[in-house]
Amino acid sequence: MTDAKDPPSRSHGRLKVQATAQPRELVVNKPDLHDVWTARVITLFPQAFPGVLGASLTGKALDEGLWQLDPVDLRIFGEGKHRNVDDTPAGGGPGMVLRADVMAKALTHAARGTAGRTKWPVMYLSPRGKPFHQARAQQLSEGAGVTLICGRFEGLDQRVIDEFDVEEVSLGDFVLSGGEIAAQALIDATVRLIPRVLGNQASTAEESFSDGLLEHPQFTKPATWAGRDIPDVLLSGHHAQIAAWRRAMAERLTKERRPDLWRAYCGTHNRDPGEDQEL
Numbered sequence: 001m002t003d004a005k006d007p008p009s010r011s012h013g014r015l016k017v018q019a020t021a022q023p024r025e026l027v028v029n030k031p032d033l034h035d036v037w038t039a040r041v042i043t044l045f046p047q048a049f050p051g052v053l054g055a056s057l058t059g060k061a062l063d064e065g066l067w068q069l070d071p072v073d074l075r076i077f078g079e080g081k082h083r084n085v086d087d088t089p090a091g092g093g094p095g096m097v098l099r100a101d102v103m104a105k106a107l108t109h110a111a112r113g114t115a116g117r118t119k120w121p122v123m124y125l126s127p128r129g130k131p132f133h134q135a136r137a138q139q140l141s142e143g144a145g146v147t148l149i150c151g152r153f154e155g156l157d158q159r160v161i162d163e164f165d166v167e168e169v170s171l172g173d174f175v176l177s178g179g180e181i182a183a184q185a186l187i188d189a190t191v192r193l194i195p196r197v198l199g200n201q202a203s204t205a206e207e208s209f210s211d212g213l214l215e216h217p218q219f220t221k222p223a224t225w226a227g228r229d230i231p232d233v234l235l236s237g238h239h240a241q242i243a244a245w246r247r248a249m250a251e252r253l254t255k256e257r258r259p260d261l262w263r264a265y266c267g268t269h270n271r272d273p274g275e276d277q278e279l
């Protein structure tokens with residue numbers, strides 16, 4: 001494995017993988033900002049951050065200090081000359097498991113200056129976790145920050161999850177090779193809900209999941225493309241009709257694609273899930 005302080009390029013067979021230094025300027029050499037929503041990320045690949053979070057609106061907001069990113073290099077807490085962080089699974093089987101004692105040191109280090117768990121949860125990205133939802137992103141964005149553990153290999157020793165009362169969160173029913181992409185997705189979903197990060201705040205109120213529905217279809221110019229027209233109502237300038245059409249489309253899409261969401265929506269809106277749609 002690489003030396004954490006100065007990751008050299010590594011050779012994987014014929015492929016050469018080089019850590020990109022440049023994007024890290026967005027996360028290092030920056031003062032620790034108080035009262036700014038902070039994502040602290042325990043990872044074996046700190047150079048993977050900010051990654052795509054450094055682009056577009058989240059990147060601009062990071063640059064402007066509307067939120068901050070604090071990658072914690074797990075390797076630094078590793079054991080011995082080689083800074084080992086993993087070992088073979090107890091009971092046998094393939095792969096390696098991240099050690100509880102090593103992760104405990106990283107978690108203790110990462111706990112500095114954090115508010116209580118309600119305002120600053122500690123989460124392990126894991127396919128076994130509770131599914132991550134828009135409502136959880138909203139909750140997180142209203143807190144002070146989050147500490148995220150990115151797993152690798154076969155995952156993390158159960159004892160450290162229990163000892164530190166870590167919440168397991170899943171991005172979906174699939175298996176990634178590591179928690180970094182999942183962490184970036186969770187951070188992105190959360191950071192864009194922090195006031196002033198998105199230019200147009202109104203856009204988060206209307207999009208998918210905000211009212212328990214999937215979003216209506218979107219169109220833009222040209223008015224006709226490949227023989228397909230933009231629905232007339234959207235060009236009518238009639239705001240009430242446009243709003244009604246969008247809501248009806250959102251309901252129809254949700255009913256067709258996500259019966260689970262549709263049932264929950266009907267429950268909270270006094271509607272019959274079996275009712276016929278009017279469009």
Ligand code: SAH
Nearest residue numbers: 125126127151155170171175176178179182
């Ligand atoms: N052996 C584990 C999978 C390990 S995958 C199992 O079967 O449950 C390696 C790491 O990738 C995990 O520790 C986790 O941090 C991350 N990961 C994989 N899939 C994920 C998902 N769907 N959501 C969030 N994190 C995931």
